[in-house]
Amino acid sequence: MIVLKDILYKVPLEKVLGNTSVAIRDINFDSRKVGLDDVFVAINGSLSDGHNYIKGAVDKGVIAIVCEILPLETVNGVTYIQVKDSQEALAMMASNFYDNPSTELKLVGITGTNGKTTIATLLYNLFSKAGYVAGLLSTVKIMVGNTQLNASHTTPDSLTINKFLREMVDAGVSFCFMEVSSHGIDQKRTSGLEFAGGVFTNLSHDHLDYHKDFKEYRDVKKLFFDQLPKTAFALTNADDKNGDVMLQNTVARKYSYAAKTVADYKVQILENQFQGLLLKINNQELWVKLIGNFNAYNLLAIYATAELLGLEQLEILQLISTLESVDGRFQFKISEKNITAIVDYAHTPDALKNVLGTINTIRTGNEELITVVGCGGDRDTAKRPKMGHIASQLSTKVIFTSDNPRTENPEAIIEEIEKGVSPENFRKTLSITDRKQAIKTACQMAAENDIILIAGKGHETYQEVNGERTDFDDFKIVNELLIALNK
Structure with missing residues (x-):
């Protein structure tokens, strides 16, 4: 039996009306899912305010309401609890409800603009190869040992996080690697979790549709490190100017990694080929299957994290050399005509x-x-011309196309991307709204030894247009088209 007062442990309470010694069945923040003897947490979200659904939740038989603003009318037999921050209260209650599973394993959070999925996934793969039962909470998938579950957000809601962590603990998981997004931090989804470590990758232009400006985006990321306990480690990329900012107020043990500056963990790129990288990590040479400077940083962060979690250096290096790229992250195929599609x-x-x-x-x-590149609809619009400028500046030919236009007009998105193209680069560009046709055109344009980059959607197996998702897998489509053109 779970008692209401037990799940309120460490939750800052403003006011309590009613009995907190009652037994509860479940917690929910969606009034459509609540039932008899549940706790309903009213959250003021981006789309709707849960306070408007308190009466409906009471009508469904909930035994307690947690909210920031108490309703004018209360119902006998229902306990009303006022808190300052419903999102934070929900996170702490969720942790208590599932008996604080994050304290029973080593949870490592990875945050930053780029590299989160790769680092989290490859850490999961590395520790699995090392013989541990590992867990993963990522954009691409959720893994409980060898069992895969579907992921809907980079950082799921706090109830879902704790539910999965409890499943992991019960399945014998000893290490869990979790992507931590700025949305998740800002919405307090990670509050109440006990992290064994935090990793900062880098910070660049993203999510400015959600955050007011870059400073707010940076400070939200920093908050994650501010909240780490003394027992945890904080590992940051010293080559990123925001790396030191992340460490300013943390009480965790501080470590850094870098390729260019002084750091606790260093990497040097000796060879960079499509077949892989020859690296020197802390003066030890190794060949890896991953490609690119950014993956050198990712692998260094993985090496440092694994060592901070107790693995031996030589074992880590051996395991890193066996790691394969993550789906949709520099995933490439070479056709019979020697065309490389990435x-x-x-x-x-x-x-x-x-x-x-x-x-x-x-x-x-x-x-x-x-x-071949586009930009998503209903998201940060300021980055669109920047994407157009970079693509046209660093490619010999560019096809602007749809990404996930969502509710926006795809042609209008492409026009915004084109605004960033310098006059001297316009001759390189072409616009084809239909993404499959754009990929097909790129394949038709490519000759022997040419390279096609299809950017933006990566691992996604769908395209979202006007709220509807249809099957769409960039890697599958380009492979089929190249095979067809070889015939």
Whole structure:
């Protein structure tokens, strides 16, 4: 039996009306899902205010209401609890409800603009290869040991996080690696969790449709490190100017990694090819299957994290050398005509610049680099011209197309992307709204040894237009088209 007062442990309470010694069945913040003897937490969200659904939740038989503003009328037999922040209260209650599972395993959070999915996923793969039962909470998938579950957000809601963490603990998971988004931090989804460590990758232009400005976006990321306990480690990228900012107020043990500056963990790129990278990590040479400067940073962060979690250096290096790229992250295929097709999730200016920079470092200069790229609808519009500028500046040919236009007009999105193209680069560009046709055109334009980059959607297997999702897999489509053109 779970008692209401037990799940309120450590929750700052403003006012209580009623009995907190009652037994509860479940917690929910969606009034459509509540039932008899549940607790309903009213959250003022971006789309609707849960306070408007308190009466409906009471009519369904909830035994308690947690809210920031008490209703004018209360019902006998229902306990009303006023809190300052419903989102934070929900997170702490969720942790208590599932018996604080984050304290029973080592939870590591990875935050930053780029690299979160790769680092979290490859850490999960590395620890699994090392013989541990590991867990993963990522954009692409959720793993409980060897069991895969579907992921809907980079950082799920706090109830879902704690539910999965409890499943992980019960399944014997000892290490869990979790992507931590700025949305998740800002909405207090990670409050109440006990992290063994935090990793900062980098910070660049993204999510400014949600955050007021870059400073707010940075400070939200910093908040994650501010909240780490003394027992945790805080690992940051010293080559990013925001790396030191993340460490300013943390009480966690501080560590850094870098390729260019002084740091606790260092990497040097000795060779960079489509077949992989030859790296020197803390003076130890190794060959890895991943490609590009950005992956050198990702692998260094993985190495440092694994060592901070107790693995031996030589074992880590051996395991890193076996790791494969993550779906949709610089995933490539070479056709029979020796055309290299690369699919990457690069959907921010910095990520696109990194991927194109990596390709240009590897290519001889005699090949065409044909980039297919778009921008998502109903998201940060300021980055669209920047994406257009970078794509046209660093490619020999560019096809602007749809990404996930969502509720926006795809042609209007493309026009905003085109605004960033310099006059001297317009001759390189072409606009094809239909994404499949754009990929097909790129394949038709490509000759032997040419390179096609399809950027923006990566691992996604759908395209969202006017609120409807249809099957769409960039990697699958480009493979089919290249095979068809070879016949």
